[in-house]
Amino acid sequence: MTDTQAPNPVRVDQTEPATPKAATHIKMSARDVNVFYGATHAIKDVSIDVDMENVTAFIGPSGCGKSTFLRTLNRMNDTIPIAKVTGDITLDGEDIYSPQMDVVQLRARVGMVFQKPNPFPKSIYENVAYGPRIHGLAPNKGAMDQIVEQSLKRAGLWDEVKDRLHDSGTALSGGQQQRLCIARAIAVDPEVILMDEPCSALDPIATAKIEELIHALRGKYAIVIVTHNMQQAARVSQKTAFFHLGNLVEYGETSDIFTNPREERTKDYITGRYG
Numbered sequence: 059m060t061d062t063q064a065p066n067p068v069r070v071d072q073t074e075p076a077t078p079k080a081a082t083h084i085k086m087s088a089r090d091v092n093v094f095y096g097a098t099h100a101i102k103d104v105s106i107d108v109d110m111e112n113v114t115a116f117i118g119p120s121g122c123g124k125s126t127f128l129r130t131l132n133r134m135n136d137t138i139p140i141a142k143v144t145g146d147i148t149l150d151g152e153d154i155y156s157p158q159m160d161v162v163q164l165r166a167r168v169g170m171v172f173q174k175p176n177p178f179p180k181s182i183y184e185n186v187a188y189g190p191r192i193h194g195l196a197p198n199k200g201a202m203d204q205i206v207e208q209s210l211k212r213a214g215l216w217d218e219v220k221d222r223l224h225d226s227g228t229a230l231s232g233g234q235q236q237r238l239c240i241a242r243a244i245a246v247d248p249e250v251i252l253m254d255e256p257c258s259a260l261d262p263i264a265t266a267k268i269e270e271l272i273h274a275l276r277g278k279y280a281i282v283i284v285t286h287n288m289q290q291a292a293r294v295s296q297k298t299a300f301f302h303l304g305n306l307v308e309y310g311e312t313s314d315i316f317t318n319p320r321e322e323r324t325k326d327y328i329t330g331r332y333g
C-alpha cells in the first residue's frame with residue numbers, strides 16, 4: 059500500500075474495548091536509552107514500557123528514530139558496527155544487554171518482521187521449520203509438522219498454502235510472503251513481535267489482512283509496530299508513542315494521542331502540520 063498521510067482528523071477504531079487501565083503485564087521496559095551512530099545522536103533518553111495486552115505503535119516523521127529504537131528491543135543494532143546503545147532495556151525484568159544474554163535466543167524471544175518481506179529462498183515449510191530446527195524445538199518430524207501448521211494458521215496463511223508447502227516461499231505474493239515471515243517469527247514461540255513498517259510494501263488488500271492478523275495476535279504476543287501511516291496506527295494499536303528528533307515526545311493511549319494530545323508537537327504532527 060502506498061502509505062499516504064492521513065487526512066485529518068485520524069479516525070480511531072471505536073470498536074476496540076477501552077484499554078484496561080490496570081492489570082497490564084509490562085513485557086519490556088526501556089530506561090534512559092540513547093543510541094548513537096558515530097556522532098549522530100539518534101535516540102535521546104527514551105524511557106517506555108511495552109505491555110502484553112496492547113499493540114503499541116511508534117509514529118513520527120521520517121528520521122525521528124522509530125526504527126532505531128525498535129531495533130534496540132532485540133539488539134538488532136548490534137549488527138551495525140557504528141551503533142552504540144546506552145541505558146537499560148529489560149525483558150520480563152531481565153537485562154537484554156547483559157553480557158550473559160544469548161542474542162540468538164533473545165531474537166527468538168523478541169522476533170522481528172521487516173518492511174520488505176524477506177522469506178528465505180526455500181520452501182514454505184522450510185521457511186517456518188528453520189527456526190524451530192536450530193532452536194531444537196521439535197524432537198521429530200510429526201512435532202515439526204505441527205509447529206509449521208500451527209504457525210501458518212496463526213499467521214492466517216495455512217488455508218492458502220496447505221496444498222503447496224513444498225513450493226518456494228519466494229513464489230508467494232508480497233502479502234503472503236509477509237504473513238510467511240510472521241509465521242516464521244511465531245514458529246520459535248516468541249514473547250514479543252516487532253514489526254518495522256510491515257505493510258509499506260503491500261497493496262491495500264494485503265495490508266488489511268496484516269492488520270486483521272495483528273488484531274488476532276494481540277494479547278498472545280506483545281506487539282510493537284512502527285508505521286508512518288497514522289491511520290494504520292489508529293486502526294491497529296491501543297498505545298501510541300510519538301517520536302520527534304530522537305525524543306519520545308508523548309506516549310499514551312492511542313485514542314488520547316489522536317484526539318487529545320498533551321504536547322503541541324504531537325498535535326502538529328497528527329494534524330499534518332509537519333512530517
Ligand SMILES: Nc1ncnc2c1ncn2[C@@H]1O[C@H](COP(=O)(O)OP(=O)(O)OP(=O)(O)O)[C@@H](O)[C@H]1O
Nearest residue numbers: 095098100119120121122123124125126127138286
Ligand atoms: N545504519 C545507520 N548508520 C548511520 N545513521 C543511521 C543509521 N540508521 C539510521 N541512522 C540515522 O539515525 C536517525 C534515525 O533513523 P531511523 O531510521 O531510526 O528513523 P525512522 O524514524 O525509522 O525513519 P523512517 O520513518 O524514515 O524509516 C536518522 O538521522 C538516520 O539518518
